[in-house]
Amino acid sequence: MNQERKRHWDGVYDRAAETRLGWFQETPAISLELAEIAGLRANTSVIDIGGGASRLIDHLIGRGLHDLSVLDLSRNALDAARRRLGERTEEVNWIASDITLWSPTREYDLWHDRAVFHFLTDPDSRAAYLSRLDRCLGPGGHAIIATFAPDGPETCSGLPVVRYSPDSLAETLGGRFTLLTHRFSLHHTPGGKPQSYQFSLFRKDG
Numbered sequence: 001m002n003q004e005r006k007r008h009w010d011g012v013y014d015r016a017a018e019t020r021l022g023w024f025q026e027t028p029a030i031s032l033e034l035a036e037i038a039g040l041r042a043n044t045s046v047i048d049i050g051g052g053a054s055r056l057i058d059h060l061i062g063r064g065l066h067d068l069s070v071l072d073l074s075r076n077a078l079d080a081a082r083r084r085l086g087e088r089t090e091e092v093n094w095i096a097s098d099i100t101l102w103s104p105t106r107e108y109d110l111w112h113d114r115a116v117f118h119f120l121t122d123p124d125s126r127a128a129y130l131s132r133l134d135r136c137l138g139p140g141g142h143a144i145i146a147t148f149a150p151d152g153p154e155t156c157s158g159l160p161v162v163r164y165s166p167d168s169l170a171e172t173l174g175g176r177f178t179l180l181t182h183r184f185s186l187h188h189t190p191g192g193k194p195q196s197y198q199f200s201l202f203r204k205d206g
Contacts, residue, residue, distance in 0.1 A: 006098070018084075027055065028054065028056045028114070030183050030199045031112060031144055031146070037201060038142035038180075038201060042063070043065075043066075043067065044065060044109045044110055045107075045108045045109045046060060046109065047068075048068075048071070048112045049111065050073070050114070050116035051072055052074060052078065053077045053084070057081065061092075068093065069094075069095060069108070072096065072097075075096050081094075082094070099116060102132055104135045104136050107136055107138045107141065110141070110143070111137055111145075113145045113146065114144075115146060115147065116129075117129060117145055117164075118156075119161055120162070130173065134176070139206035140206070142201060142202065143173075143177065144199060144200070144201050145173075147164045148198075149163060149196040150163050151163075151196045166182035176204055177203070179200055179202055180201045182198060182199060182201065184197070184198050184199075
């Protein structure tokens with residue numbers, strides 16, 4: 001695990017409550033909409049990359065899903081989600097790992113990532129991420145990847161990011177992934193600052 005990255009994100013979640021963080025969403029409406037388009041059902045297996053303290057997992061549990069995993073670099077983020085979920089925490093597989101170093105042991109139906117990929121600014125880290133994505137999804141599997149849009153911020157949490165359009169993200173993922181649809185969204189941080197995102201839904205082809 002990249003210890004410098006881990007210390008950074010542990011510090012972020014240690015210094016502020018999840019509801020005060022810039023990316024906080026009470027209801028991840030676009031992610032849920034795209035998951036429905038991908039065919040979300042009670043038996044869909046989902047992994048939330050960089051899910052940390054995100055509320056997505058709460059909504060998926062509420063919809064009756066039972067094969068759920070959350071991966072995050074920060075144990076502090078995962079612990080915040082566990083505390084919030086209480087007894088329901090046992091319904092989730094929690095993975096404390098750096099996505100670029102993680103060794104997947106299974107496949108999933110749906111890969112979800114809101115705002116991890118855009119932090120990978122060097123080609124080696126992006127290649128490592130895409131290798132894990134490829135290993136985690138079989139033919140017909142789906143990926144929802146959200147990043148800052150071309151008119152979005154150039155930095156987040158003091159770190160540089162790479163901004164993407166749906167088309168440039170599709171080009172980065174390569175020919176095995178088909179862009180099915182996308183949404184643009186203007187997210188407002190808890191402090192009221194607007195941030196432009198794009199959410200893209202991909203299908204992995206055979």
